[in-house]
Amino acid sequence: MLAAMPDSAPSPLSVGGPSPRDGGDACPGTLRLHRADDGALARVRVPGGVLSADRADTLLAVAGRFGDGELHLTSRGNVQLRGLDAECGGGPAELLGAAGLLPSAAHERARNIVASPLAGLDGSPSVSGWLSELDGLVCGSAAAAALSGRFLFALDAGRGDVDALGADVTLIAEGGDCLLRVGAADEVFRLPAADGPRAALLAAEAFLRAARGSGAWRVKDLPDDVRAALVRTIGTAAGPTAHRPRPRAPKAPEPGLVTAPHGTTTAISVGVPLGRLAPAQWRLLTETARRFGNERYGNELRLTPWRGIVIPGPFEPLEPFGQSGPSRQSGQSGQSGHAAEALDALAAAGLITGPDSPWTGVGACIGHPGCAKSLSDVRAEAGAAVGPVGRLPVYWSGCERRCGHPHGEWIDVVVTPDGHRISHVRGEHRDPRAAVRDNPAELAAAVAAARA
Template identity: 70%
Template sequence: MLAAMPDSAPSPLSPGGPAPRDGGDACPGTLRLHRADDGALARVRIPGGVLGVDGADALLAAADRFGDGELHLTSRGNVQLRGLDAECGGGLAELLAAAGLLPSVAHERARNIVASPLAGLDGSPALGEHLAELDRLVCASPAAARLSGRFLFALDAGHGDVDALGADVTLIADGDGFLLRIGAGDAVFRVPAGAGPRAALSAAEAFLRAARDSGAWRVSDLPEDVRAELAGAVAASAGPAVHRPRPRTATPPAPGPHGSGTPAGPAPAAPAADGTAAPAPRGPVTAISVHVPLGRLTPAQWRLLTTTARRHGGELRLTPWRGIVVPGPFPGAGAADALRALGAAGLIASPDSPWTGVGACIGRPGCAKSLADVRAQAGAAVGPVGRLPVYWSGCERRCGHPHGEWIDVVATPDGHRISHVRGERRDPPRTVRADPEARAAAVAAARA
């Protein structure tokens, strides 16, 4: 039975290292709603971000019937519905279950799985069967129902894109098998392809046993001595570890901010094994990618995306960078035409959009803890595309912040604190008072 590897690196936002959990896991789901200032909030898990058009229609119907009509993408490729009536849970669950989006009531918050959005579309290995098997195994495991809503699985097609997200259990496609990474450590274990999903579930179940006394929600929360014991258990069952450093940022193979994952535009081909850029693909474009400004989709934008998907591959892939990949094929000028229409609808359809790499939490007025309307402030500060992504937070919790290297802008009682985060390190911050022009200039300089 596989167990967890050590992960002693402190969080970039918690310099002292893992913090004990002194309360229950209040992470929202479809059945457990979160009360916000703009109404109740539901988070619908979409494993791997893979969503058929019928499921997409059901989500829009739920947003229209029970919420504010809009759909909000999360940093794990899930969908949030906001502005809900706190008593709508039964009707919401019934609608989503009928659409196949709620296969297990007991496991609905445990189905946290991210996957490389371009897997199988850019020359990299397809992950669909492995994703479906992992989701099935999680839903069939009584123990997995106890996983925190924050515990995260990742399936990486070899790009390093979702491996950079620091998931608790990561499978990385490697040759004819997988590399298994537990936590954010640099050690990985070789696993045959057919055994990958079961090995990932076994690792999660081993984590639960290790976390029984500490109450840890994630691998990074485990006490150091427990992580050390689990490292030995993994080595005993899986054999010697292989050293493969975890990517510290997802670097897209096209212009745009580091850490923004899949770039907007036609799907690029996967890089060659030596890291050089792949030649431009011949024939139909296999997929297109768009990003969503601040992760918020209007009903019209969502309908346009689903209509585009129906004309081509019949599927949407929601990304952990608040974007959407639409698999093709797109013959002739189909990709250019689709991107032009999506861009005209307000989506980010090319990497040179000024909105590229700009993110923010919900802020005021949706969140009572927020000190500012950071979405409006982020919009006012949009300028030339920066080298690094920027994320605006209304308070110190930094809900939904990115990973790797990014510019952190946090509203405080004294102004906005701006700092450069580099994985586990952060540069000394600069605080800018209530001056919109100075704030925008400071953010632009930090991103450059």
């Protein structure tokens, strides 16, 4: 069993109490709303992106009753409700709490956990056990309530997908063990799989102690010497050290039918143009989840950090991580044909169901008029510039903050007072920039050329 890390006593920061960073953490939640130009905004944490169809119904009901009716997916697999009435009071939180979407008021903004969306479906092990345990540990830790809304946990099924997202604490499935990564360090610590969630929590609590007085929200914000000392402290308690560079490029699920190595269809994967879902699209997704649900996963949707949705089914997935035995089909014949039929219906509803969609790889921040800081309606501009599928993804930002931008390699389009700046980003490297004045045709051509 993993021993407690040095100085692992509970942090003196009280639940909901003051900390040196409270004044600047403006990340919204369901209890602390953000005032945007299109109304109040609530961000509902969905750990691992795992959402039952019933809870999805609740989100839609809250969006329709208090907001603009739409649901917006974030780059962490969460859901944002926009256009909320300033007089809505505690109504949204009350409904979300009754549905189990708000298990701890003190920790609601700390429940930032991403997980491999295809875990258990494509031959990779399931991380559902890790997810439920880690979420429970975070909600049960008084110290963890002081984590900022920016701090991120990642549970990687060994695919390298969410490990590439630059989380603060990452667990990686490998064989019968797990690897623990803190920040962007190349060092990982090997420990038994069963100890992973507890180790992740202890690492987060150790970060809080290291960050006192520094103003750091995340591991990467720590001074270099403090960050190095933190990694050494965690390594002392965690286990053997190995060298494993973090993957540079995330591996988002490809839209379409998901198959296991033996050829069985195990899930449906769709992308959501600009992460925005109309009520009819959301209802269709939940109806599909109910139709293809199974005993293991129930009627489940998995929201991905790439603004997509995976619906497990129609066959039994592979055995979960830490168990062995042959995978079994559900015994329902003809389901693969039904899955293809469902995929066609989702495509007809405007969702991305294949790599040939012109919306594949296109993303944007909320832009004007929803955000006062945005210099342009970048969503409309992104839609006007949609064309042939490019080799690289493209992300449009209405200002230099570049909220929600992807990781890895992409074409970065940023609106400036002088026009649109287009650059090629590869990790920390940015190629020389090109600027395009206010000419829609020229802008679309420049973006298409950059993506190619």
